[in-house]
Amino acid sequence: MDQPEVLLIGGRAGVGKSTVGWEVSARLRDAEVAHAVIEGDFMGYVHPAPDGDPHRAGITERNLRAVWGxxxxxxxxxxxxTNTxxxxxxxxSLFERAMGSDVRIFRVLLTATDDTTARRLKGRELGSELEREMANSVYKARLLDERVPADTVRVATDDRTVMDIAHEVVAATGWLRTG
Structure with a gap:
């Protein structure tokens, strides 16, 4: 296979993107499917934002291009x-510039209720960021729900095991097909 492919796992804070991403990797590894994993949040995690780029898109793209290269x-x-x-x-366009114009993109939006994500965030955010993360999570959930492309696979994570969710996410790619 020469064409690059990317599985984008998005969703609000507290939905389980990182956890599911690592479980997807475990499934692929067990099936001996070659792949790489990038936690997208770390591609642009700098402060202050460089060159007046509040969304840090430029540094994210530079880092993604270098790491993918x-x-x-x-x-x-x-x-x-994984990235919200x-x-x-x-x-x-970011992935086309970083991985090549022929990149095949699979989009999966993980979803969860406000109550579920609030519970998860309270267990995870032990410092000063809890209130900000909770408010941002609600905002991003609405934004994503309204703006994801129609071909995005939506996967609910409420009251499900990470193994079950990862199975559904991997199935969206066809990467485990045999024959």
Whole structure:
């Protein structure tokens, strides 16, 4: 397979993107499917934002291009990428510039209720960011619900095991097909 492919796992804070992304990786590893994983939040995590770029898009793209270039040089063609808004249509150009114009994109939006995400965030955010994360999570849930492309696969995470969710996410790619 020469065409690069990327599985974008998006969703609000507290929905389980990172956890599901790592479980997807475990499933792929067990099936001996070559792939790389990038936690997209870390691609642009700097302060202050460089060159007046409040969304840090420029540094994110530079880092993604560099990291993916290293993976591609070693022969990898599949990427699992987790980031809240990566599933939005406008993100496609970022992946085309970083991975090549022929990149095949799979979008999965993880969803959960406000109560579920609030419970998860309270268990995870032990510092000063809890209130900000909770408010941002509600805002991003509405934004994503309204703006994801129609071909995005939506996967509910409420009251489900991470293994069950990852199974559904991997199925959206066809990466585990045999024959």
């Amino acid at each position: 290293n993976f591609a040089e070693l022969g990898y063609r599949r990427l699992v990428y 808004v990566s599933v939005l249509a406008e993100s496609a």
